[in-house]
Amino acid sequence: xxxxxxxxxxxxxxxxxxxxxxxxxxxxxxxxxxxxxxxxxxxxxxxxxxxxxxxxxxxxxxxxxxxxxxxxxxxxxxxxxxxxxxxxxxxxxxxxxxxxxxxxxxxxxxxxxxxxxxxxxxxxxxxxxxxxxxxxxxxxxxxxxxxxxxxxxxxxxxxxxxxxxxxxxxxxxxxxxxxxxxxxxxxxxxxxxxxxxxxxxxxxxxxxxxxxxxxxxxxxxxxxxxxxxxxxxxxxxxxxxxxxxxxxxxxxxxxxxxxxxxxxxxxxxxxxxxxxxxxxxxxxxxxxxxxxxxxxxxxxxxxxxxxxxxxxx
Amino acid sequence: xxxxxxxxxxxxxxxxxxxxxxxxxxxxxxxxxxxxxxxxxxxxxxxxxxxxxxxxxxxxxxxxxxxxxxxxxxxxxxxxxxxxxxxxxxxxxxxxxxxxxxxxxxxxxxxxxxxxxxxxxxxxxxxxxxxxxxxxxxxxxxxxxxxxxxxxxxxxxxxxxxxxxxxxxxxxxxxxxxxxxxxxxxxxxxxxxxxxxxxxxxxxxxxxxxxxxxxxxxxxxxxxxxxxxxxxxxxxxxxxxxxxxxxxxxxxxxxxxxxxxxxxxxxxxxxxxxxxxxxxxxxxxxxxxxxxxxxxxxxxxxxxxxxxxxxxxxxxxxxxxxxxxxxxxxx
Ligand SMILES: Nc1ncnc2c1ncn2[C@@H]1O[C@H](COP(=O)(O)OP(=O)(O)OP(=O)(O)O)[C@@H](O)[C@H]1O
Ligand SMILES: [Mg+2]
Numbered sequence: 112x113x114x115x116x117x118x119x120x121x122x123x124x125x126x127x128x129x130x131x132x133x134x135x136x137x138x139x140x141x142x143x144x145x146x147x148x149x150x151x152x153x154x155x156x157x158x159x160x161x162x163x164x165x166x167x168x169x170x171x172x173x174x175x176x177x178x179x180x181x182x183x184x185x186x187x188x189x190x191x192x193x194x195x196x197x198x199x200x201x202x203x204x205x206x207x208x209x210x211x212x213x214x215x216x217x218x219x220x221x222x223x224x225x226x227x228x229x230x231x232x233x234x235x236x237x238x239x240x241x242x243x244x245x246x247x248x249x250x251x252x253x254x255x256x257x258x259x260x261x262x263x264x265x266x267x268x269x270x271x272x273x274x275x276x277x278x279x280x281x282x283x284x285x286x287x288x289x290x291x292x293x294x295x296x297x298x299x300x301x302x303x304x305x306x307x308x309x310x311x312x313x314x315x316x317x318x319x320x321x322x323x324x325x326x327x328x329x330x331x332x333x334x335x336x337x338x339x340x341x342x343x344x345x346x347x348x349x350x351x352x353x354x355x356x357x358x359x360x361x362x363x364x365x366x367x368x369x370x371x372x373x374x375x376x377x378x379x380x381x382x383x384x385x386x387x388x389x390x391x392x393x394x395x396x397x398x399x400x401x402x403x404x405x406x407x408x409x410x411x412x413x414x415x416x417x418x419x420x421x422x423x424x
Numbered sequence: 425x426x427x428x429x430x431x432x433x434x435x436x437x438x439x440x441x442x443x444x445x446x447x448x449x450x451x452x453x454x455x456x457x458x459x460x461x462x463x464x465x466x467x468x469x470x471x472x473x474x475x476x477x478x479x480x481x482x483x484x485x486x487x488x489x490x491x492x493x494x495x496x497x498x499x500x501x502x503x504x505x506x507x508x509x510x511x512x513x514x515x516x517x518x519x520x521x522x523x524x525x526x527x528x529x530x531x532x533x534x535x536x537x538x539x540x541x542x543x544x545x546x547x548x549x550x551x552x553x554x555x556x557x558x559x560x561x562x563x564x565x566x567x568x569x570x571x572x573x574x575x576x577x578x579x580x581x582x583x584x585x586x587x588x589x590x591x592x593x594x595x596x597x598x599x600x601x602x603x604x605x606x607x608x609x610x611x612x613x614x615x616x617x618x619x620x621x622x623x624x625x626x627x628x629x630x631x632x633x634x635x636x637x638x639x640x641x642x643x644x645x646x647x648x649x650x651x652x653x654x655x656x657x658x659x660x661x662x663x664x665x666x667x668x669x670x671x672x673x674x675x676x677x678x679x680x681x682x683x684x685x686x687x688x689x690x691x692x693x694x695x696x697x698x699x700x701x702x703x704x705x706x707x708x709x710x711x712x713x714x715x716x717x718x719x720x721x722x723x724x725x726x727x728x729x730x731x732x733x734x735x736x737x738x739x740x741x742x743x744x745x746x747x748x749x750x751x752x753x754x755x
Contacts, residue, residue, distance in 0.1 A: 221643065223639065223642065223643065226638075226639070226642060251645050251646070251647055252645070254642060254643055254644065254645040254646075255644070255645030256645075258643060258644070259643035261636060261639065261640065261643075263636060265634070265636040265637055265639070265640040266640075267637060267640065267641070267655055267658075267659065268637075268658070268659050269658070277641075277644065277654070277655075278644035278645065278646075281644065281645065281646050281647075281650045281654065282644075282645055325640070328640075328644065329643070329644070332644055332645060
């Protein structure tokens with residue numbers, strides 16, 4: 112089975128072994144995602160790489176559109192030509208086994224990989240008519256508009272208040288800072304727990320509270336998109352549920368992309384799911400993308416089904 | 425001798441003591457034994473004893489010095505009232521009309537240390553920020569050792585440098601009636617001397633700040649400057665402050681450069697362009713002179729040394745306390 116799957120990864124023509132549960136057209140991708148969403152035609156994102164995309168069951172705008180995004184660490188290619196839409200005001204989950212490039216892909220969205228010497232991205236990421244991958248686009252500006260929450264909570268060794276105010280301050284926010292801090296903490300579902308001790312160090316909070324503080328800190332910059340890399344993996348079940356509820360709420364105003372290893376979590380919180388997989392050369396590729404419901408109940412690719420049902424990963 | 429076979433059986437009982445010692449040492453390395461575990465070999469015990477002796481010896485030397493200081497200081501205060509020493513700002517130990525107001529010396533010390541810090545803090549912190557946050561690894565690998573070599577330059581060189589290079593510039597700026605010996609010149613070179621302490625220790629503290637904090641700041645749209653100055657530097661606060669206090673304590677104890685360039689004029693004035701005398705310079709002057717060891721001028725030397733010792737001791741304790749008290753614990 113495993114051998115079969117790897118040969119599938121490498122074959123350039125549609126394999127004969129693929130499941131016949133759905134019709135797959137091999138037409139080239141249509142010019143515009145939005146059009147295609149309206150038309151509601153299921154197509155391959157890229158037939159040569161065998162990524163399949165499910166029909167959109169709703170009409171939705173895209174916050175980001177990736178086209179053939181590859182990322183390299185030095186000479187090592189971590190992800191290969193990923194083409195993926197990210198619907199606006201929805202939660203999109205990136206799932207896949209360890210090392211398949213989920214974090215790498217997520218860090219392409221806000222140019223975090225720029226900070227790693229030797230890291231490089233190619234392809235296009237359309238964001239409001241601009242290509243984020245273009246080196247002329249200011250990475251600092253990108254990160255102001257696309258926030259990020261990390262796997263391990265990383266509050267600054269400053270007070271709770273200053274943690275939240277930090278991003279706004281450096282971005283020259285001139286409004287009422289107290290209000291901004293309160294609003295952000297309310298949205299991060301942390302206000303009631305900390306409103307009487309805003310001067311306390313952010314590090315003095317519990318892990319789950321710290322993570323919500325980090326979410327509040329990201330919100331305070333008023334980003335359009337919030338990226339989360341396994342935001343609950345270091346937390347206990349109760350704190351995890353809080354973060355999940357929070358993601359659902361935040362999706363009303365923000366676009367959220369979340370990396371998770373937890374299938375139940377992906378099923379619970381996300382509207383769309385992208386499944387990535389790395390072959391034996393460890394290069395991550397997109398296998399399947401679609402509404403979470405469809406991906407979980409009716410995966411079109413055997414490998415997706417195997418992963419979701421826990422047969423490997 | 426032929427090359428040793430890796431599977432050669434254990435060597436025969438060693439013939440002489442040196443070889444047996446080496447053999448035992450070698451066995452020690454292969455089977456590390458904890459003291460008191462009962463597996464310690466005789467060579468291990470010898471080494472342990474030697475190390476213990478060395479450690480206790482230096483402790484005893486320190487205790488001995490402190491005891492001598494205390495003893496002689498007590499002797500001094502038998503002859504000179506406490507208030508004449510700590511309650512006055514006039515110092516004239518070598519005149520007929522003797523005055524022992526130590527504040528004149530503490531003042532000179534403080535002024536030079538302060539000037540030194542004013543020079544060294546900005547330079548040291550800028551160097552630390554550059555090395556920790558900006559310099560590519562290859563540049564840091566070259567620059568940091570060079571900076572630390574600066575700390576190894578004999579201080580007499582700095583004193584000479586103050587006289588031949590710094591003072592003339594000061595006179596060019598402030599007028600030729602400024603003396604060649606003055607607090608500013610000495611303070612500046614003391615500052616240069618302590619830059620490596622601040623730079624090196626602060627850089628260590630900044631580099632110990634976890635990468636995740638930097639990433640968190642970048643992810644909010646910070647520039648590198650904002651990350652360095654508003655996140656990393658404050659996060660390294662305890663280490664930075666400790667480095668500054670240690671540097672200050674070094675400046676207070678600095679002797680050669682201030683003896684050469686400070687001017688030997690114990691006084692209690694605010695003008696940094698005048699000559700001053702530090703506690704250390706006074707000690708040099710008193711101990712170099714032909715003062716008899718029973719005289720009061722000789723005994724005051726110990727009282728001044730005691731004051732200096734307590735001052736630097738307190739500073740070192742404060743530095744340690746600060747770095748413990750304000751250290752952030754990151755998992
Ligand atoms: N800084 C780096 N330098 C070199 N290679 C890297 C670096 N970061 C990640 N990689 C490699 O890129 C590949 C993808 O890593 P990535 O962290 O994106 O995987 P992931 O899907 O997030 O895994 P996990 O689920 O374990 O977090 C891996 O093979 C990894 O070894
Ligand atoms: Mg990851």
